Amino acid sequence: MSFTGKYQLESHEGFVEFMKAIGLPDDLIEKGKDIKSLSEIEQNGDQFKVTVTTGTKVLTNVFTIGQEADIETLTGDKVKAVVNQEGNKLKVVLNKITSVxxxxxGNTLVNTLTLGNLVYKRISKRVA
Incomplete structure (x- = not known):
């Protein structure tokens, strides 16, 4: 199953607590909690380009499964990480955050970010 497509955020759980824990300022948390981000994924074999647009912020990461890449985190830091694929799941560890x-x-994308015992879960539906 290919990840390629555009996905609109439908719902999320644990946003405020998670963003506070990673050090995002309160004003950005307030602005971001109600914005429905759009994720666009382009997959070509083991190569991926993931673009997430949240309001005016655009986050783009390009990586190849199993190879080290510079990944930009939610806080804007760049981290060297390896994305692995297990069936229909992409897994990566960025600092202390595990992202699955x-x-x-075919139409539902679930992104779960875990930091210690904090979990931020995003559910997005395919729009294109």
């Missing part, structure tokens, strides 16, 4: 992106069916 799962294509549940």
């Amino acid at each position: 992106t799962e294509l549940v069916d």
